[in-house]
Amino acid sequence: MTNINQSIPDRSVDRARIPPFAYVLTICIGVIGSNSLALGPIAPEVARSLGADVPGVMTASAAFGLGTAVSAVFLGRLIDRYGPRRMLAAALLLLATGLGGSALAPSLAFLVATQLVVGLAAGIALPSIYTLASVIAPAGRESETIGLVLTGWTLSMVAGVPLSAAIADLTGWRTVYVIVAAATMIACAVVKFAAVQEGATGRVTSPLAALSVRGVAPLLVACAAFMAAFYGVYAYIGEHLHAALGLPVTANGLIAVSYGFGFGAAAFLDRLIDRFGAGRLLPLIFLAVGGVYVAMAVVSGFYAGMLVVVFLWGLANHFGLNVLIMRLTGLDPARRGAIMGLNSGVTYLALFVGTIGFGVVYARAAFFVLPLVAAGLMLLAAFAVATARR
Structure with a gap:
C-alpha cells in the first residue's frame, strides 16, 4: 500500500499510466461474474429443459x-x-472447459458437476486477478488500478445478467454458456501471451501460514461480515419487491442495474483512496456502508427510495472491496496469492452463510430487519479493521 504524503507533488506519479493489461483483468472478472450471476435469471428455462425444478437448478x-471457496483456500497458495x-x-x-460442459449438460447432475469445475477454476482465477492488479499498479495509483479491475463486476451485473436473460429467451439457455465460454477462451489467450512483469515466485505457503501473517485474521473477519451482509440482503430484495410491494419481476432488474451503476461510478473516485490512505479510510468506509443499510431499512417500503439507496450501496461497497483488497495484498507481498486465496474462500463461504442465515431471519420478520442486521455486521467489520491497524 502506498500513501502519498509529500509536500512536493511527485509529477512522475501523475504521469504513470495504468497498464492496458488492467483492462484484460477487468474482462476476466466480467466473465466470471457473468457465470456466477447468470443462472438465477435463466433458472426457469434451465429447469424446463432438464426436467427439474428451479430450487434443484440453483444447487x-x-x-x-x-x-x-475450497479451491481459493487450498489452491490459491500455488499462485505464489x-x-x-x-x-x-x-x-x-x-x-x-467447465462452461462448455455446462452448455452441453444433458441432465441436472451433469450441470451441477460442471459448475463445480467452474467454481474450482474461479477459486484460482479470482485471487490471481487481484494479485496481478496489485502487482501491475503504478506507484500511487494502486486503488485506481484495483478499482478499474473491480468494475468487471459492474459489467457482469449491468450487461451480463440482462443479456443472459435476453439470449436465453431468444436462442436458449445453452447459448449463454457458449458465449461466456468463448469470451473466456479469448481472455485466456490474451493472458497467456501478455508480457507482464509479475514479480519473483516463491515457496508454496499453507493456508494456516498465510493466516498467521499479522493483520490477515482481523481483515478476513471484516471480509466475512462485509460479504455476509451484502449477499444476505441482496438475496431477498427481489422477493421483498415482489411479495411485499407487489412489483413485477422486471423491477429486480432495475435494482441490479442501479447497484451496478453505483459500483462502477465509484471507480472515478478511487484516486481519493491513494490520497488519504487505505488504512485510515477502511473503518470509515465500513461505517458508511452500515449507514446505507440503515437508510435501506427506512425506505424499504418505497421502490423509488430503494433504487436511490441501492445506487449508494453499490458506490460504498466498491470502496469497501477496493480498500480491503489493498490492505490484504499489502501485508506480505511474498504470500499475496495465499492471502488472496483466503480472501476469496471467506467471500464465498460468507455467501453461503449469509444467504442461509438471512433467510432464516427473513422467514420470521419483515425485510427491513435484514438491512438492520447487515448494519450490525458492518459495525463488526469496522471494529475488526480498526484492530488490524493497531
Whole structure:
C-alpha cells in the first residue's frame, strides 16, 4: 500500500499510466461474474429443459460457490509458487472447459458437476486477478488500478445478467454458456501471451501460514461480515419487491442495474483512496456502508427510495472491496496469492452463510430487519479493521 504524503507533488506519479493489461483483468472478472450471476435469471428455462425444478437448478449455483471457496483456500497458495499470470491462464482454460460442459449438460447432475469445475477454476482465477492488479499498479495509483479491475463486476451485473436473460429467451439457455465460454477462451489467450512483469515466485505457503501473517485474521473477519451482509440482503430484495410491494419481476432488474451503476461510478473516485490512505479510510468506509443499510431499512417500503439507496450501496461497497483488497495484498507481498486465496474462500463461504442465515431471519420478520442486521455486521467489520491497524 502506498500513501502519498509529500509536500512536493511527485509529477512522475501523475504521469504513470495504468497498464492496458488492467483492462484484460477487468474482462476476466466480467466473465466470471457473468457465470456466477447468470443462472438465477435463466433458472426457469434451465429447469424446463432438464426436467427439474428451479430450487434443484440453483444447487448448481451452490456447487459453484462451494468449488470456489475450497479451491481459493487450498489452491490459491500455488499462485505464489508459479506466478499469478500463469495460474490465471490455466484457471481460465479450466473455466472455459467447465462452461462448455455446462452448455452441453444433458441432465441436472451433469450441470451441477460442471459448475463445480467452474467454481474450482474461479477459486484460482479470482485471487490471481487481484494479485496481478496489485502487482501491475503504478506507484500511487494502486486503488485506481484495483478499482478499474473491480468494475468487471459492474459489467457482469449491468450487461451480463440482462443479456443472459435476453439470449436465453431468444436462442436458449445453452447459448449463454457458449458465449461466456468463448469470451473466456479469448481472455485466456490474451493472458497467456501478455508480457507482464509479475514479480519473483516463491515457496508454496499453507493456508494456516498465510493466516498467521499479522493483520490477515482481523481483515478476513471484516471480509466475512462485509460479504455476509451484502449477499444476505441482496438475496431477498427481489422477493421483498415482489411479495411485499407487489412489483413485477422486471423491477429486480432495475435494482441490479442501479447497484451496478453505483459500483462502477465509484471507480472515478478511487484516486481519493491513494490520497488519504487505505488504512485510515477502511473503518470509515465500513461505517458508511452500515449507514446505507440503515437508510435501506427506512425506505424499504418505497421502490423509488430503494433504487436511490441501492445506487449508494453499490458506490460504498466498491470502496469497501477496493480498500480491503489493498490492505490484504499489502501485508506480505511474498504470500499475496495465499492471502488472496483466503480472501476469496471467506467471500464465498460468507455467501453461503449469509444467504442461509438471512433467510432464516427473513422467514420470521419483515425485510427491513435484514438491512438492520447487515448494519450490525458492518459495525463488526469496522471494529475488526480498526484492530488490524493497531
